[in-house]
Amino acid sequence: MDFAFLGSTWLTLLSGLPLTLKLASGAVSCGFVLALAVAAMRVSGSRLLSGPAQAFVFAFRGTPLLVQVFLIYYGLGQFRPFLQEWGLWPFFRDAYWCALLALSLNTAAYSGEIIRGAIGSVPAGQIEAARACGMGRLTAARRIIGPIALRQALPAYSNEIISMVKATSLASIITLMEVTFIAQKLISQTFRAVEIFVCAGSIYLLVNVAITRAVWALEWWLSPHLRARPREPAALEAAHA
Amino acid sequence: MPEPVLSAGAIRKRFGHLEVLKGISLDAGAGEVISILGASGSGKSTFLRCLNLLEVPDDGRIALGGEAIAFKQGRRGPEPADRRQVQRLRQRIAMVFQSFNLWSHMTVLQNVIEAPVHVQKRPRAECVAEAEALLAKVGIADKRDHYPAHLSGGQQQRAAIARALAQKPEVMLFDEPTSALDPELVGEVLRVMRQLADEGRTMLVVTHEMGFARDVSSRVVFLDGGRVDCSGPPAEMFGAPPTERFGRFVQTHR
Ligand SMILES: Nc1ncnc2c1ncn2[C@@H]1O[C@H](COP(=O)(O)OP(=O)(O)OP(=O)(O)O)[C@@H](O)[C@H]1O
Numbered sequence: 127m128d129f130a131f132l133g134s135t136w137l138t139l140l141s142g143l144p145l146t147l148k149l150a151s152g153a154v155s156c157g158f159v160l161a162l163a164v165a166a167m168r169v170s171g172s173r174l175l176s177g178p179a180q181a182f183v184f185a186f187r188g189t190p191l192l193v194q195v196f197l198i199y200y201g202l203g204q205f206r207p208f209l210q211e212w213g214l215w216p217f218f219r220d221a222y223w224c225a226l227l228a229l230s231l232n233t234a235a236y237s238g239e240i241i242r243g244a245i246g247s248v249p250a251g252q253i254e255a256a257r258a259c260g261m262g263r264l265t266a267a268r269r270i271i272g273p274i275a276l277r278q279a280l281p282a283y284s285n286e287i288i289s290m291v292k293a294t295s296l297a298s299i300i301t302l303m304e305v306t307f308i309a310q311k312l313i314s315q316t317f318r319a320v321e322i323f324v325c326a327g328s329i330y331l332l333v334n335v336a337i338t339r340a341v342w343a344l345e346w347w348l349s350p351h352l353r354a355r356p357r358e359p360a361a362l363e364a365a366h367a
Numbered sequence: 368m369p370e371p372v373l374s375a376g377a378i379r380k381r382f383g384h385l386e387v388l389k390g391i392s393l394d395a396g397a398g399e400v401i402s403i404l405g406a407s408g409s410g411k412s413t414f415l416r417c418l419n420l421l422e423v424p425d426d427g428r429i430a431l432g433g434e435a436i437a438f439k440q441g442r443r444g445p446e447p448a449d450r451r452q453v454q455r456l457r458q459r460i461a462m463v464f465q466s467f468n469l470w471s472h473m474t475v476l477q478n479v480i481e482a483p484v485h486v487q488k489r490p491r492a493e494c495v496a497e498a499e500a501l502l503a504k505v506g507i508a509d510k511r512d513h514y515p516a517h518l519s520g521g522q523q524q525r526a527a528i529a530r531a532l533a534q535k536p537e538v539m540l541f542d543e544p545t546s547a548l549d550p551e552l553v554g555e556v557l558r559v560m561r562q563l564a565d566e567g568r569t570m571l572v573v574t575h576e577m578g579f580a581r582d583v584s585s586r587v588v589f590l591d592g593g594r595v596d597c598s599g600p601p602a603e604m605f606g607a608p609p610t611e612r613f614g615r616f617v618q619t620h621r
């Protein structure tokens with residue numbers, strides 16, 4: 127084992143981590159906002175809204191992310207005159223923005239379905255109780271449906287976040303210098319593929335362990351109602367009995 | 368005659384081809400406790416849910432304290448003309464459900480202050496103080512910081528009653544409030560309801576508890592096949608059932 131080489135490789139790869147994290151967090155944030163819109167359209171009960179949302183989900187879940195990245199980066203280049211006219215060219219010329227857009231749209235499709243499922247799982251009786259006390263739709267969404275759905279969605283959603291961290295590696299094929307890109311460059315210089323990919327993999331692994339832990343903590347904090355009942359002083363129990 | 372608190376006239380409701388309510392009229396005067404009886408499927412829940420517009424009736428009139436709910440013709444039949452009006456009236460009609468329907472992510476206290484603070488926009492401190500008094504009244508003051516999942520069914524239903532009371536409602540609707548409870552827990556909920564009746568609250572109670580209907584209510588209404596079969600003071604109704612159907616119902620629900 128060449129520990130010196132592993133160590134220096136690790137440090138070199140680490141220089142790509144900020145971009146990896148920027149892509150992942152950017153895609154997860156934008157994707158979440160889009161996903162909320164997708165889910166809202168899906169549960170709206172209006173065909174005019176749910177139809178397009180369904181088509182969007184179908185298209186982005188049914189095709190490989192790699193194809194989506196290519197189509198956005200190279201495919202939209204075909205429409206350069208049109209994009210220039212609209213002032214969008216600087217955006218689509220930049221590999222970073224194209225990767226971010228592809229990742230965001232992709233995670234929006236998956237997360238939209240996760241959120242829709244979570245909203246559907248909110249017990250009807252609890253929604254009814256909200257309506258019965260005169261709560262408006264927005265207040266009910268914010269105070270009752272949202273918080274219950276969030277708790278329901280968290281485990282699946284944390285998987286989606288982890289998928290996004292891993293998916294950022296696809297940005298390397300459109301020349302973004304994130305962790306995987308740097309790894310490939312190092313390999314072409316040193317031909318030591320195994321050691322370098324082990325280092326790269328370990329970086330993704332560490333990030334995802336941190337995310338998993340953070341989501342666990344969030345889940346724990348959000349679900350005191352699912353944990354064991356708090357212990358009461360025996361005297362209180364006795365006094366009540 | 369004084370204005371009824373809650374007035375329902377000729378309420379009709381159908382689900383698809385099934386006509387569940389075939390024109391039910393019922394006025395509840397201030398302080399009246401009306402027990403609504405009837406076999407399973409006779410439309411009791413549907414009627415109660417029409418009163419606070421959880422179901423929108425196909426036809427009929429509903430008025431609370433003289434204010435009639437305005438309807439308009441929508442694409443799929445009648446619908447409330449003004450959603451705001453419905454929300455306002457719902458704040459004045461509280462409902463207690465068979466399955467409690469407490470909000471699972473909130474503690475008992477948070478459940479009780481939710482509508483006063485976030486719907487009625489009253490000052491939080493005042494609402495908390497009132498909520499604590501209500502929890503003491505229903506006998507679960509020590510459970511204020513517990514989550515619903517950590518309570519027995521009887522305690523959950525009493526919390527739900529406290530939540531309903533916190534709205535300061537003019538009318539309370541109960542849909543089989545004890546039917547989901549283990550037999551030994553029914554008593555504690557009925558005791559609370561009896562206390563509310565004694566305070567002079569206006570209550571409409573769908574129930575299978577004949578004891579409650581006979582001893583606590585001021586009027587008994589018997590629904591059959593989506594119509595009011597008969598109604599009257601409990602002493603008369605149970606003393607000499609006015610219809611054969613009600614007689615048979617009483618026989619089987621002793
Ligand atoms: N949302 C709905 N869609 C279709 N049918 C319904 C709906 N709600 C109720 N029904 C039907 O309407 C009829 C009356 O139901 P309802 O719940 O009002 O009866 P109930 O008197 O409360 O009975 P129970 O004692 O079992 O609670 C039943 O046949 C029921 O199947």
Ligand SMILES: [Mg+2]
Nearest residue numbers: 411412413543
């Ligand atoms: Mg019922």
